[in-house]
Amino acid sequence: MILIHCPYCDEKRPEIEFAYAGQAHIARPVDPDSYSDEEWERFLFIRANPRGRHHERWRHSHGCGRFFNAVRDTVTDKFETTYKAGEPRK
Amino acid sequence: MSGYRLPAGGRVDRNKPVSFTFDGKSYQGLAGDTLASALLANGISLFGRSFKYHRPRGVLAAGSEEPNALVSVLRGPGRFTPNLRATNVEIHDGLTATSQNRWPSLKTDFGAINDRLGMFFPAGFYNKTFMWPRSFWDRLYEPAIRKMAGLGDAPTEVDPDTYAATYAHCDLLIVGAGPAGLDAALEASGTGKRVILIDEQDEVGGGALADPALWAWLERSVKALNAAANVTILSRTTAFGYYHNNFIGAVQRLTDHLPENSQAPREKLWRIRAGEVLLAQGAIERPLVFDGNDTPGVMLSSAARIFANRYGVAVGKSLALMAVHDSGWHDVFALKKAGVGIAAIIDARDDIDEALQAEAAALGIAVHLSHSVIGVKGRHQVAAIEMCANGSDVRRTISCDALLMAGGWTPSVHLWSHSKGSLKWRDDLGAYVPDQPNENCRSIGACSGDWDFGKGAVFDVLPTPKDQARIKAFVDFQNDVTANDINLAVREGFRSIEHIKRYTTNGMATDQGKTSNLNGLQIASTALAKAVPDIGLTTFRPPYTPQTFGALAGHAKGALFQATRTTNIDGWAEENGAIFELVAQWRRARYFPKFGEDMHAAVNRECRAVRGSVGIFDASTLGKIEVVGPDAAEFLNRMYTNPWKALEPGRCRYGLLLKEDGFITDDGVSARLAPDRFHLTTTTGGAARVLNMMEDYLQTEWPDLNVWLTSTTEQYAVVALQGPNARKLLEPLVEGIDLSAEEFPHMAIREGHICGIPTRLFRVSFTGELGFEINVPTAYGRALWERLMADGAEYGITPYGTETMHVLRAEKGFIIVGQDTDGTVTPYDAGLDWAVGKKKPDFVGRRSLARPDIVAAGRRQLVGLLTEDSKMVLEEGAQIVADTNQPVPMTMIGHVTSSYWSETLGRSIAMALVANGHAMKGETIYVPMPEGTHKAVISSMVFYDQEGARLHV
Numbered sequence A: 001m002i003l004i005h006c007p008y009c010d011e012k013r014p015e016i017e018f019a020y021a022g023q024a025h026i027a028r029p030v031d032p033d034s035y036s037d038e039e040w041e042r043f044l045f046i047r048a049n050p051r052g053r054h055h056e057r058w059r060h061s062h063g064c065g066r067f068f069n070a071v072r073d074t075v076t077d078k079f080e081t082t083y084k085a086g087e088p089r090k
Numbered sequence B: 001m002s003g004y005r006l007p008a009g010g011r012v013d014r015n016k017p018v019s020f021t022f023d024g025k026s027y028q029g030l031a032g033d034t035l036a037s038a039l040l041a042n043g044i045s046l047f048g049r050s051f052k053y054h055r056p057r058g059v060l061a062a063g064s065e066e067p068n069a070l071v072s073v074l075r076g077p078g079r080f081t082p083n084l085r086a087t088n089v090e091i092h093d094g095l096t097a098t099s100q101n102r103w104p105s106l107k108t109d110f111g112a113i114n115d116r117l118g119m120f121f122p123a124g125f126y127n128k129t130f131m132w133p134r135s136f137w138d139r140l141y142e143p144a145i146r147k148m149a150g151l152g153d154a155p156t157e158v159d160p161d162t163y164a165a166t167y168a169h170c171d172l173l174i175v176g177a178g179p180a181g182l183d184a185a186l187e188a189s190g191t192g193k194r195v196i197l198i199d200e201q202d203e204v205g206g207g208a209l210a211d212p213a214l215w216a217w218l219e220r221s222v223k224a225l226n227a228a229a230n231v232t233i234l235s236r237t238t239a240f241g242y243y244h245n246n247f248i249g250a251v252q253r254l255t256d257h258l259p260e261n262s263q264a265p266r267e268k269l270w271r272i273r274a275g276e277v278l279l280a281q282g283a284i285e286r287p288l289v290f291d292g293n294d295t296p297g298v299m300l301s302s303a304a305r306i307f308a309n310r311y312g313v314a315v316g317k318s319l320a321l322m323a324v325h326d327s328g329w330h331d332v333f334a335l336k337k338a339g340v341g342i343a344a345i346i347d348a349r350d351d352i353d354e355a356l357q358a359e360a361a362a363l364g365i366a367v368h369l370s371h372s373v374i375g376v377k378g379r380h381q382v383a384a385i386e387m388c389a390n391g392s393d394v395r396r397t398i399s400c401d402a403l404l405m406a407g408g409w410t411p412s413v414h415l416w417s418h419s420k421g422s423l424k425w426r427d428d429l430g431a432y433v434p435d436q437p438n439e440n441c442r443s444i445g446a447c448s449g450d451w452d453f454g455k456g457a458v459f460d461v462l463p464t465p466k467d468q469a470r471i472k473a474f475v476d477f478q479n480d481v482t483a484n485d486i487n488l489a490v491r492e493g494f495r496s497i498e499h500i501k502r503y504t505t506n507g508m509a510t511d512q513g514k515t516s517n518l519n520g521l522q523i524a525s526t527a528l529a530k531a532v533p534d535i536g537l538t539t540f541r542p543p544y545t546p547q548t549f550g551a552l553a554g555h556a557k558g559a560l561f562q563a564t565r566t567t568n569i570d571g572w573a574e575e576n577g578a579i580f581e582l583v584a585q586w587r588r589a590r591y592f593p594k595f596g597e598d599m600h601a602a603v604n605r606e607c608r609a610v611r612g613s614v615g616i617f618d619a620s621t622l623g624k625i626e627v628v629g630p631d632a633a634e635f636l637n638r639m640y641t642n643p644w645k646a647l648e649p650g651r652c653r654y655g656l657l658l659k660e661d662g663f664i665t666d667d668g669v670s671a672r673l674a675p676d677r678f679h680l681t682t683t684t685g686g687a688a689r690v691l692n693m694m695e696d697y698l699q700t701e702w703p704d705l706n707v708w709l710t711s712t713t714e715q716y717a718v719v720a721l722q723g724p725n726a727r728k729l730l731e732p733l734v735e736g737i738d739l740s741a742e743e744f745p746h747m748a749i750r751e752g753h754i755c756g757i758p759t760r761l762f763r764v765s766f767t768g769e770l771g772f773e774i775n776v777p778t779a780y781g782r783a784l785w786e787r788l789m790a791d792g793a794e795y796g797i798t799p800y801g802t803e804t805m806h807v808l809r810a811e812k813g814f815i816i817v818g819q820d821t822d823g824t825v826t827p828y829d830a831g832l833d834w835a836v837g838k839k840k841p842d843f844v845g846r847r848s849l850a851r852p853d854i855v856a857a858g859r860r861q862l863v864g865l866l867t868e869d870s871k872m873v874l875e876e877g878a879q880i881v882a883d884t885n886q887p888v889p890m891t892m893i894g895h896v897t898s899s900y901w902s903e904t905l906g907r908s909i910a911m912a913l914v915a916n917g918h919a920m921k922g923e924t925i926y927v928p929m930p931e932g933t934h935k936a937v938i939s940s941m942v943f944y945d946q947e948g949a950r951l952h953v
């Protein structure tokens, strides 16, 4: 069972306290109507599937409840870092 | 074989005889014996039959790597454990053990015919033979294979034992309490670190237990560790898996070794998080591969030494050694000194240490260098061995009753590999050893390849003048894989060791190849003419040894398997005969049968009561979210399809929630209590999901909005009072709220008191009748319910359950998200256009409603169905076709989502998703069901009171 560092609680906690929430840094457009069908499709459905570093969102569901971002290696399953939502991509 | 108890020696208690049975026959052993050592001491050599060929098998090893001597132990009704290694079963008075894989008896086994037919059962036999014809599989092949195959018998009764579980945290976890592990623990005991030392055996010491010279040291060490407050020793505990971030799973066996079944937990699952892990699991001796190497009495050299030194048991009267490693010589010297007869040392190597040869000579042991064993005489036990000088055909027979194999050592890298540590190949050991760690972990002692057993050579198969294709030289004893099987796999084109493993099943038995993986690799390496590191190594996976389901399940069984949520009113429902159903994790009353009614009769009566007078329903499970803050209305406006900003405090609105893809995900009636405060309701199953989704948008997309979300689902008990007499019943009980139609219209909320209890009183209806949903603090739910039941008696108040709720809402065409929608239904598909704010610039899912596939024609749309035969209730989920004359498979244009008998209407009603359904009102469609095809007409979804006159009273 992985330990995940919650950047809000500033603690490493077992993964059962957390929920995965998909790829990170995909902002909802401010004006969705300005998106073409193709752009909207990319926003809705198209996600990266890297071998290695992956930017993803997690939620400390059974802790502080905050969503945050993480960089996890999809091969080793190791977390490189976690950081608060809104902070620049690491 | 003719094993016997040595007159002295061993760690068994010679003053404590123990009685047990094996295959129904009584035997005596000594306290401290395993089942294997006790049976060997009784002269037993035949322990079981092999898996595929049913060949007679004895004991190969002395520890948990044992592949052959698998037994079943019965500890009373329901307490049956198959596939235990006799070398790990501690005997106690009354132990009842039986052998496996034999019928009718161990000595006479019909399945052994497989062995005679061995040439017809090569690698991949099942894959090749039972492919066709397909019809033979069910009738012939599978029943026959099932009868013959299978390892042991599965228990048939419920396990009455209990199992415990715990978490533990430590700075240093040491796995394996042999000399290396004990030394490490002693060193750490002085540091103040929290140390846990785990060992799978009943006694710590590992290899030292078979070396009397170390016993004094062992005793001192264990005493010192027991005295150290920071050290916890867990014996009879198997670390079975090594997971991320130094998380180790271990099972401690607590009661199986005790004579009486106790009420104490049988086993305990330890989940250990360690700062550092030291692996000191030791090494496992490798068998040698030659014709007849599976005959009972052929065993690992180290095992014979352990049986003699630890248990005081000689495995035979005259032992021969077949060695390619010095360690075997040391074993034989120790055995000879313990009084065991040694027939000969045979070593396949030419060049042996002078000192070893001198010691053999001094002990009077005959030595044959550059010789190999090429055959074994005896079926149920070794009677003699045949040997031959390497490279010649000069054969010679040596009488003996046991043959020891010293094939070298394989470091136990199982847990290291679980942790994803890398391995490197060492040619000198002919083995993989730990290389780079992936966790904060070190491997020490023999499991790191660091040992003082001497030198050895690596042989894949021992040299033999016999026809290689006709010999039975076993590699994997448990799965009956021979060297020939591996060679055949290579000949048939398999190149990767992972493929060879799966094709031959080498290493895939319950022992996971502890004694076979390396020999299999060597043989494949020779056959492929490739170095071992170039063909790789198969993956090790948890568990290290098989563990019980009981230990892994722990408390999570029966009622504790999953939490059941109950409302404050649940007890009343139970006392009043409710039949329950689980909705999400909630236990909800489905209906309240009276006087032996079936569900149909009860639901009809409940429906009549609601439409005719008043019904009462426990709606407490509705999800509730309190949305508070200056931007609350703006937030809801962005989340839901409907407009919220203009909603007056004191009024309610039906809210429809989409996912960003435009499909309906939840709905519910919500109320505005104040400009900055809303009381949201969600579906029973959707509460957590909706809160998560709202938090997501609030925290990450619109963090500028000043809004707080709080789950209040369990803060309120909700009693729905529905029916034309609902107001009359409620009025005398309510304070501070004017219930008149003018002051308190449909879709309104008021705060006040009921029976003195503070309430949020909703005037809402999911039935189409005049209705109220009374929210009170949860603890008052049942009190309020009982008061309403008492006061409602004059109106014939009737409690109803979820089934009636479903029928009543369907009569009104109200959808249930998740039943009438399936994650592909848009508001338009569901006929809920009216709930979409056309003037809103944005809301979650809005842009998707303009996606090409969403606006395309032919989408499945929600409609009503009226069957031609009004008594016919369609099956929910039944498919719909337009034309029954088309050839099979027909084009399916939709399916039934909801279907009920409507007592109110005296006929069946249904809802369905039908392609272009909205434009098909009045058209006939067909619903094929198992007993025949039914005709139905597409109708409006609102079957009752279309103008809503009953609501607005």
Ligand SMILES: [Zn+2]
Residues within 6 Å of the ligand: A006, A007, A008, A009, A010, A060, A063, A064, A065, A066
């Ligand atoms: Zn947190």
